Amino acid sequence: MSVDIASDLKDALRASKKGFIAAGFFSFFINILMLTAPLYMLQVYDRVVAARSFDTLVYLTVIMVGMFTIMGLLEWIRSRILVRVGNQLDNALSPRIYTAMFEQGIRQPEKRNAQPLADLTAVRQFMTGNGLFAFFDAPWMPIYIGLLFIFHSAFGWFAICAGIILLIVAIINEKVTRKPITEAGSENIQAQNLANNNINNTEVLHAMGMLPNILKRWSSKHQEVLSKQTIASDKAGVFANLSKILRMMFQSLILGLGAFFVIQNEMSAGMMIAGSILMGRALAPLDLLIGTWAGFNGARTAYSRLNKLLIDIPSNQRKMSLPNPEGALMIENVHAIPPGAKAAALKGVNFSIQPGMHVGIVGPSAAGKSTLSRIILGLWPVANGVVRLDGADINHYNRDELGPNLGYLPQDIELFDGSISENIARFGPVDAIKVVVAAKKAGVHEMILELPNGYDTRIGGNAGALSGGQRQRIGLARALYGTPKLLVLDEPNSNLDDQGEMALVNTMQTLKREGVTVIVVSHRPSILRNIDQLLVLKDGMMQMFGNRDDVMQALAQQKQQAAS
Incomplete structure (x- = not known):
């Protein structure tokens, strides 16, 4: 297995073999033509000077100039070949490296950076230098x-x-x-x-x-x-x-x-x-x-880092396509350790949710709520147990096919460089009707229309001049885009004012009518009023799970007993 994984870079180089052979072919003639200078000197000193023949000097000089012209042309062609070999290597590897770079960012958050792309550039530049x-x-x-x-x-x-x-x-x-x-x-x-x-x-x-x-x-x-x-x-x-x-x-x-x-x-x-x-x-x-040894050393180090990345993050094999999920969720004896941590954040969590159910997750800080959200979405691996969506292990879905069926609103809202419509459409083809429908569901349509360029307003990675509440509501519209069957909202009202929170409640009611399964992590009771079931976590373990009213009553009784 490791041999196949480790050959990713080598396979890309093998695919460029014809280019290297062509460069070697031109190098053959270039090095033959390199003999022009010594042979010219040899003839000039031993024949022209000795015989004092002007005609011979002219003929030899014309031949010498011609040979150097041809050599310069061959050097130029060889250089162009290697530039295109480098581009071919980049085109072959950049999508794989780009994907692995983001996968590494999920598994190892401390290594979130774009260094692999810089390493690929270093390798390509050495190949063309x-x-x-x-x-x-x-x-x-x-x-x-x-x-x-x-x-x-x-x-x-x-x-x-x-x-x-x-x-x-x-x-x-x-x-x-x-x-x-x-x-x-x-x-x-x-x-x-x-x-x-x-x-x-x-x-x-x-x-x-x-x-x-x-x-x-x-x-x-x-x-x-x-x-x-x-x-x-x-x-x-x-x-x-x-x-x-x-x-x-x-x-x-x-x-x-x-x-x-x-x-x-x-x-x-x-x-x-x-x-x-x-x-x-x-x-x-x-x-x-x-x-050029420094450049060679740099390229070699970059190559080693890239090879390690591709070994650590093997390419995902395409799986058989599964039917679009309806939103049934099963968490079976899940234990989970967040990336970079040593202790488990979830310990033996078990529950199931029927399609269309709305479930709230509550608990004190560090109870494992956000970890559970990421586990449900398949972002973090489980140490033990399995997460099933419509009976299938969530890891058995192809991510590009599963993604449109999921909606996710994290605590920290990240919007990307582009227009608001592109952000809502998840940077796929912008379907104007779907974008507006998602914005209306999120209660953000009127707010967007008030912006200088409406849906075409450009925002940067930090969302430009948008407030935290505006970013959160646009992020909710992005989560609602298309027809997601499972929606995970992590503290969706943390940045909302009263108007925004009312819009969120209306959104939840709309999703309930549409039969969308919704998981809500929140400390605010207002958003939990209309949910069906409540899950209580503490120290990574499930304390309670059931009907919202029953769980709320049990929690109230616990507080009374603790107070007395």
Whole structure:
């Protein structure tokens, strides 16, 4: 199983195999054309200069210009191929990563961030950058060195020794820089997450004068990032400069070595110049690899994080489609531990609800009410037991098919960047009639019409200038959009004024007539007056469940006994 999961990234790379093969094909001709410069120098020094032939010089120059023009064209084509391979990889993986990113946000709330998309960008950018060219050109090193052996064996052995030295520099560079680069990347992610969390609470920070203290906290984390990045960059810079200096020195030394052999009449001046150029070309991939090692390390770290994400969050297999539910709910011996917690928030909860019933859930803080809401919707997994909707385990539904049959109004209302109509329509195709019907059911139609652009009013993630009550009522309209058969309302009147609460009561009555099953979590008795059944939770356990009046009477008796 793990092998199949771990191959998600590899499968995407395999799907791009033709692009890599095409890039390698063009690299073959590019590297052959790289011989143009040394061969031109060889002919100029050994034939043109010696024969003093102007015509030969012209012909050779025209051929040289033509070869470099073709090489430039091939380089451009290779670059375009790799850009499209990167785009293909992005298109293949981004939906999967985007879905896994949100699934991870549900399972591990502390890891809610968009870093996986940034990691995908890092991998794609490395694939389309110069660093990858080093891997295509490296296999040609033996060929260039072989040509140096043809010129003179000393040239070949000198190039091998130079290559080994640069290879050692590359290995040391990897050992020395990998850890600080990885640590700097990790610290940077934490600093970005901290800044994002702070930005989401700008009003609180500004109102209570917390910004200087928060700035100090962020600055401390940011300084750690800068410190680790400085260490990594300093170390990488040492080896990049060392590699560059060594390569230039080796090219000069081989030129001097060639001059010695020219003096000894063991080679020509053209071979001396061509040998220097050839060795520079042979060592170029190593030099480029060292210079782009930081980018390679970053891409490798990003690849590892993506692979771990896709292993931890496997893709959901499509299940056989089930009939749309009617709203019958069964909770069977459910134990649940919230993500990131160690203790169970629900312990052995059992009850069932018939379609069209309205049930209230009450209890003190930390009783497990919100956890039960998320369990009912299938957002959080159960440690034991099962949640059944119309007899089927809720996890046996395809989420995209189940979603339209569910409505959810959480405590913290999040509206998204877009128009009010798009938010109500859940960002699917906007059916104007359904949008208005949902808004009227939620009692928010008239309020929306009073906004500057009505249903086309644009709102941001924080709902712009909308009040808490307006956000809550638009969120209720979103929950009512379409034909949901099960509605979960978590503190639906927490931000409502008297008018909004009256509208909510009317909404509940409308839903009752339509036969919609409704679960309401609330502390306010006004919204609980018209419900059918009442569930009382305490310390994650079910204390009472039954007819609302009977449960309310029993609770009143408990209070009287406690008072006496």
